[in-house]
Amino acid sequence: MTCTPECRTPTRSQAHCSACHRTFTAVTWFDIHRIGGRCNDIPGLVEKDGLWATQERHEWNVVMRERLKQIYRQRPT
Numbered sequence: 001m002t003c004t005p006e007c008r009t010p011t012r013s014q015a016h017c018s019a020c021h022r023t024f025t026a027v028t029w030f031d032i033h034r035i036g037g038r039c040n041d042i043p044g045l046v047e048k049d050g051l052w053a054t055q056e057r058h059e060w061n062v063v064m065r066e067r068l069k070q071i072y073r074q075r076p077t
């Protein structure tokens with residue numbers, strides 16, 4: 001199965017399922033997702049902006065993004 005333009009391209013630490021086209025924020029999630037050679041729903045994982053992760057991880061990502069924004073804003077040009 002080929003990917004559509006809507007597919008979220010995974011980074012090196014992420015994993016994309018070529019069967020159901022979900023992108024997971026960790027390879028571990030993908031491994032669990034593909035247990036038994038099929039696509040499994042993982043309880044506790046939520047989708048946000050095309051990425052599947054735990055709610056805590058999503059919130060952490062938002063915190064980190066804001067923190068990085070501030071760091072780059074403070075940097076003299």
Ligand SMILES: [Zn+2]
Nearest residue numbers: 003004007021
């Ligand atoms: Zn895809």
Ligand SMILES: [Zn+2]
Nearest residue numbers: 017019020039
């Ligand atoms: Zn899948």
